[in-house]
Amino acid sequence: MTAATDTGWANPLRDSRDKRLPRIAGPCSLVIFGVTGDLAKRKLMPAVYDLANRGLLPPSFALVGFARRDWDNQDFGQVVHDAVRDHSRTPFREDVWERLSEGFRFVQGAFDDDAAFDQLATTLADLDEQRGTDGNHAFYLSVPPKAFPTVCEQLQRSGLAQHTGDNWRRVVIEKPFGHDLASAKELNAVVNGVFPEDSVFRIDHYLGKETVQNILALRFANQLFDPLWSSHYVDHVQITMAEDIGLGGRAGYYDGIGAARDVIQNHLLQLLALVAMEEPVSFEPRELQAEKIKVLSATRNILPLELNTARGQYGPGWQGSQSVPGLVDEEGFAADSITETFAAIAVEVDSRRWAGVPFYLRTGKRLGRRVTEIALVFKKAPHLPFDKTMTEELGENALVIRVQPDEGITLRFGSKVPGSSMQVRDVNMDFSYGQAFTESSPEAYERLILDVLLGEPSLFPVNAEVELSWKILDPVLQAWAEQGTPDTYESGMWGPRSAEDMMTRVGRVWRRP
Known part of the structure; x- marks a missing residue:
């Protein structure tokens, strides 16, 4: 038993409860349906690279694309490469790219093609053997909502939705989640008929x-x-x-x-x-x-x-x-x-x-x-000590949380105007992420994809x-x-x-x- 344990102190470098430490995904793969779409090229593929560049993906990680295109693994790798070069947040590093690209695979087929999903099952089984992904697979449905039922049914038919032992299978769904309450309930019933609710991750990138x-x-x-x-x-x-x-x-x-x-x-x-x-x-x-x-x-x-x-x-x-x-x-x-x-x-x-x-x-x-x-x-203050002319330039106090593009917080309140008379008008107290922190904020899809791989559903x-x-x-x-x-x-x-x-x-x- 260590001295730290004897005295009741926990080593923060070993304590898994220390939230300051980055969490790294375990062995797994990410399968992207609709990999030829704009979302995949502009957001998903660059986010995967940025996670790898930050050391948050395991060496055994694999990325699998599924689409109709007549591509082989090398063609798919070039598409990912171009997307990363054009849209990644972090600098391109050749050593990171080489390690990541070793896990790229591509499966050609349509959503209603049984043989294509059987091939996908074979590909993932091979990755379990060759890359050590341990049967942990996330399926990202970057497809129109009308295709959700077909893809989910195919994942169930091919056995890809079922996990065994300690491994996991998860599905990621992009909005819109239906077009009204009735259709949302129908969609939820379809998805939950294949995946339990704790394995369903509905992406809201905000x-x-x-x-x-x-x-x-x-x-x-x-x-x-x-x-x-x-x-x-x-x-x-x-x-x-x-x-x-x-x-x-x-x-x-x-x-x-x-x-x-x-x-x-x-x-x-x-x-x-x-x-x-x-x-x-x-x-x-x-x-x-x-x-x-x-x-x-x-x-x-x-x-x-x-x-x-x-x-x-x-x-x-x-x-x-x-x-x-x-x-x-x-x-x-x-x-x-x-x-x-x-x-x-x-x-x-x-x-x-x-x-x-x-x-x-x-x-x-x-x-x-x-x-x-x-x-x-x-609410406005009653201004009892002030007459109307003193506060005519004063608006309402406000706390403003700026989500984008200039991320930060502004507090607007009244202050005396310099001079011999009592005049009050609005001033701003401003906090900016870009000025307060040296590290740039991760893209939303970086955080969300990592949370999917970690099984962290809070967001x-x-x-x-x-x-x-x-x-x-x-x-x-x-x-x-x-x-x-x-x-x-x-x-x-x-x-x-x-x-x-x-x-x-x-x-x-x-x-x-």
Whole structure:
């Protein structure tokens, strides 16, 4: 027995509970279906390389691609190489690449091709023998949702979904998780008929971002903010995801889906859950998920829906100095398309902490700039010692969590203007990740892929979260379907007039990030 053990001290280099130490995945493989798609090339393959470059993948790791292309292993390796060269976050190192590429394999076939999945099973068995992957395999479904049932059924038929002994099999699913509550339940039933829920990882890449995870640190590691984080001091909360790009070339995915299904149902309601949840007993996955489920269960639309929601579709306009077309003039969209590119809803959380505090969620394409942020806007002070002229330049105090692109936190408050008179106006206290830390933040997919391989489900929504989110959004979608055509807004602006009216009616305004 060591002296450290005798005295009751634990060696942090040996203590697996020390969260400062990086966790390295064990022997395993990652199979990517849809490996020829844009997501795989721009995000998944570079993330795998970046994990290897950071020393977080085992020497026995293998990457398997599955697609229709007539490629061999060498062709697939070249595709991965090009994707890594173009999109990886970390510098290219030849020694890392050589070790990683030894585990590349490619299987040609269609999703309904029994022989191709039998070949995949043979390939994975060979990797267990040759690379020591130990029967641990994750299947990443980077494919359209309509293909999920076919792939899952093939994985079950070929025996790939079944694990034996201590090895594991996991499936990773990209959004959208259905297009309404009924379809989400059907999809969950199909997936859970093949994989148990603890082996299903639903990717929401926003939850892998450092600034989103920092919400938990900001709230629960700092006594400074906790007393203010409630209806006693918060007037309302705004959660915004704005993009300045249009949808040219994405009609096949986006037309008929729209902004609310694409962003509010998953990203924004997940952000709401993290902002509004109570402190969990621990950061164990079950405890975090339980608190998020409580929040989503207590979230209600503010009625009437026609006054507390807004939707729009971008028309022609200017994005910076460039003239851009409206949605119906984009390639692939019909002239009578009613797909919304802007969506805003108002909800409230029926809990003791948040009673009476509206949460405003909005997202849109072709808006003023690209930004994702969470803003807690505080109630105004009564200003009893001040007359109106002293505070006429003072707005509302706000705590703003900037998720992207300039990750950080801003605290806006009032300060005296230098001079002989008493005048108060807004100033900002700013924290920036890029300035405070020397190490750059990992990409979201790095964190999420590693968590899949580690079997760490904290950042992945479970069945109940998905279905509760649809339960919130479904009435809004039904009301919009009855209203017909969405409002039009000029590209480069901040949405339709109906969105402004939605806030003006209650004496509030949208932030202009």
